[in-house]
Amino acid sequence: MTSPIEKTIAVNQDLQAEKKRRAAEQRAAFAARGTLVVNIVSSPGAGKTSLLEATAKHWGTSRRLAVLVGDIATERDADRLRPFTPVVQLTTGGACHLELSLIQQGLGQLPADDYQFLFIENIGNLVCPASHDLAEHVRVALLSTTEGDDKPGKYPKMFRTSQALVISKLDLLPHVPFSVEAASDDARQIQPELAIFSLCSLTGAGIAQWCDYLDAMREQLLAGQSSMQEIPPH
Numbered sequence: 001m002t003s004p005i006e007k008t009i010a011v012n013q014d015l016q017a018e019k020k021r022r023a024a025e026q027r028a029a030f031a032a033r034g035t036l037v038v039n040i041v042s043s044p045g046a047g048k049t050s051l052l053e054a055t056a057k058h059w060g061t062s063r064r065l066a067v068l069v070g071d072i073a074t075e076r077d078a079d080r081l082r083p084f085t086p087v088v089q090l091t092t093g094g095a096c097h098l099e100l101s102l103i104q105q106g107l108g109q110l111p112a113d114d115y116q117f118l119f120i121e122n123i124g125n126l127v128c129p130a131s132h133d134l135a136e137h138v139r140v141a142l143l144s145t146t147e148g149d150d151k152p153g154k155y156p157k158m159f160r161t162s163q164a165l166v167i168s169k170l171d172l173l174p175h176v177p178f179s180v181e182a183a184s185d186d187a188r189q190i191q192p193e194l195a196i197f198s199l200c201s202l203t204g205a206g207i208a209q210w211c212d213y214l215d216a217m218r219e220q221l222l223a224g225q226s227s228m229q230e231i232p233p234h
């Protein structure tokens with residue numbers, strides 16, 4: 001006879017398997033439409049919205065992009081992004097991460113479904129969002145120079161499950177004790193394959209290289225390269 005604990009474990013495993021299946025299905029649907037989905041994660045205030053503003057400004061009308069932006073409360077980030085791109089604000093009312101079901105609701109509120117790039121700005125938090133697959137093709141961890149270069153090792157799951165690390169607020173380097181090399185080495189100890197960029201969203205320094213990376217990732221997606229499917233386990 002199975003014990004209640006065994007039953008609970010079995011139900012949990014079924015739920016996890018179902019979530020995984022749904023995320024894989026949605027990821028394939030995005031790929032079939034030619035949409036590269038980029039999930040940006042960071043602590044609060046690291047510069048996610050600023051990076052999206054800078055990205056949208058850099059590309060202007062040359063790319064079709066849209067943003068689903070998550071927050072616990074307010075439409076403030078959507079208000080900031082609206083002059084540059086179609087955007088839907090997702091508010092969780094308290095939850096510390098976005099889930100795929102909310103992403104799918106947000107998709108229905110976007111004015112089109114043929115974007116080249118769909119950005120998801122996750123809730124500011126280096127812990128919970130690491131455990132939720134939002135059907136993204138690329139997970140980007142953003143770390144700002146004001147947070148300290150020791151953070152990758154302290155929040156390993158976030159960096160292990162990401163494909164790219166963006167070090168932001170580069171303009172503040174002269175004023176803060178932060179080593180780009182130390183942060184990069186720490187992150188690569190956890191995830192050796194990480195692509196790493198340093199930039200400043202306010203001046204635009206490094207934004208062109210970041211945008212080139214996104215273009216290259218979309219090219220890989222369109223070419224159906226298997227590496228795109230290799231999302232590290234969440």
Ligand SMILES: Nc1nc2c(ncn2[C@@H]2O[C@H](COP(=O)(O)OP(=O)(O)OP(=O)(O)O)[C@@H](O)[C@H]2O)c(=O)[nH]1
Nearest residue numbers: 043044045046047048049050124169170200201202
């Ligand atoms: N000096 C400097 N400030 C920046 C840079 N990027 C963002 N900021 C500032 O950092 C603050 C937070 O930036 P946001 O873009 O709102 O950060 P966020 O990660 O979207 O914040 P949440 O959505 O609340 O988690 C703002 O005052 C920005 O102007 C940068 O490259 N350099």
Ligand SMILES: [Mg+2]
Nearest residue numbers: 048049077121
């Ligand atoms: Mg924001």
